[in-house]
Amino acid sequence: MTATEPTIREQELADLASVDDTEWGVRLLAATPTHEGRDLGLLRQWACRADEFGARLAPVPSAARVVERDGGLESMLLARYTSRPPTVELYTDTLALAEELVDARGWRAWYPPGSVRAAALAHEAVHARLHHGPEKAALKQALGHTVLRLGRHRVAGHVAGAEEVAAHAYARTVCGLGRSPLLLTAALRAVLPRPGREK
């Protein structure tokens, strides 16, 4: 490790906090396959609508079984929802690192103690709801992406990644977070070694 490396990382993390939550939504969509050639203005519009949609969703209790495990840092995961059987897996090593990072960055006002775990549960609970409930069609309508027009009729298209933006907005709202969980996601990604960068 060189002497300048921590300085560069500090700078990088400070820069991340200066990016607003909508821009994080745009970056998530931009990194989602199928949006490679999309106009950034359109992605911003979708990110805003998905964020508003997620923030408006009423709180819902999760019926899924919760399993805690480690190995999240290795697989770059914080939580995972599987529908068969309905289970939320929480990766304790990633959650612990997230809490450490919140303290180290002085972001505690945005992410109160234990809020990352609560946000993970809320995030995965809303995935179950968006997957099975009527909100699935409502999100599609809210995004307003038309893929086919036949006279007066139009077919609303799926926007890959929008559900993820909505789930993060929902978690931010119901857990009372000061910033989107996406900022924390980006910060975790920035501090973790990436393939090809390990010593």
Added chain:
Amino acid sequence: MGVVILLVMAAGVALMLARRLPTAFALVLLAVVIAFLAGAPFTGKNSVLDTVLQEGAPTLAATMIAIILGSWLGKLLDETGIAGTLVRKIVEFGGDRPTVVALGVLAVSALVGTVTGSAPAAMLAGIIGIPAMIAVGVPKVTAAGTVLMGIAVGIPFELPLWQFFSTALELPIPTVRGFMEKLFPFALAAALAFVLVETRRRGTEHAWSLKSVDTKPRSRREELGDAPWYALLAPAVPLVLALGFELAIIPSLLAGVLYALVTTTRPGAMNKRLLRTLYGGFEVAAPPIALFIAIGILLAAVKLPGTVDALEPLIKAVSPHNPVAFVLVFTLLVPLCLYRGPLNVFGLGAGIAGVLIATGIYPAVAVLGMATSYNQVFGVADPTSTQTVWSAQYAGVTPQQVMVRTLPYVWAVALGGLCVTAATYL
């Protein structure tokens, strides 16, 4: 001497399995050793230098040309955004139903599989298809398996493969096509079953992934938009011409290249794009071409009169002739085409097929049935094949996980193909 040749073949398989020698080099070495053991002279008629190396190397030349053209078309589908647009449209239309998206990616993979094979085919369909499936909730192993099973649906109609079997087994193209048409329903049924059963069994999966956001904004460099709808027909052009109009393979593939070009490229940019994608296609085609040169050499060695005389009594003694025994034995031997095993058609399996035909143990068309049935397994489940390795790693799982999940389905395809072979040709 037959026993010694079989032992040498076993040693060759061991070298390939242990990764001591790349498959192509091991096959050439095997061919030369087998030829010497069979008593072939150094030069002259039925010799090591003139027959095995000189005449053997270009045996599969027509296949190599078809491979280059398929790779060229594959590069064009990539560069012009045709493959990406196909997947993007599928996600937009069916994205909130993971099974529909998986079936759509399966269809695109099948289409791509008719044009080109191995890792380039998987990349064409999978670069956008795999993460797109994962994004809509398809579990990772199922996503990787869907692309591979889709390519396997296209394999029976992969024109370069018709050319390969036609030349290697000395069968007319219509005979190869006839069997492939019989194999196709099994491959299609297995692929559909894979998607429907696995998406139902495993359900959906959504992850809060640390890789979901880029810490840096996307650059504003010019990116490809969608290809026009009529350009999306390009992958089907060679197939329609070869299958529907019975046009020869090379002109059919060339027509596909031209169609993809004129529907996506301004006239002023055509020359540049054609050359760039052609040279890119050579790069993609290099590994299979090296393999086909080696297979041609091996085929020449196993067809030498000395080799045939040495192996005939041994192979005859162990080869089942009763149709039921044929199906049972060769179905049980399916795992021998995995891990570059001795029944891998693009390895020693080609040599064994050559021996079976040269010794007259089975009619060539029955060997075709056997080889193509095994190829359906190898093309999907072999953890050492490039398309399986690429798809699995790109999805973030291991090739072994993909093998375990897909093997039952492709084993059933092999069983179907062997049943048709036994019922029709034995």
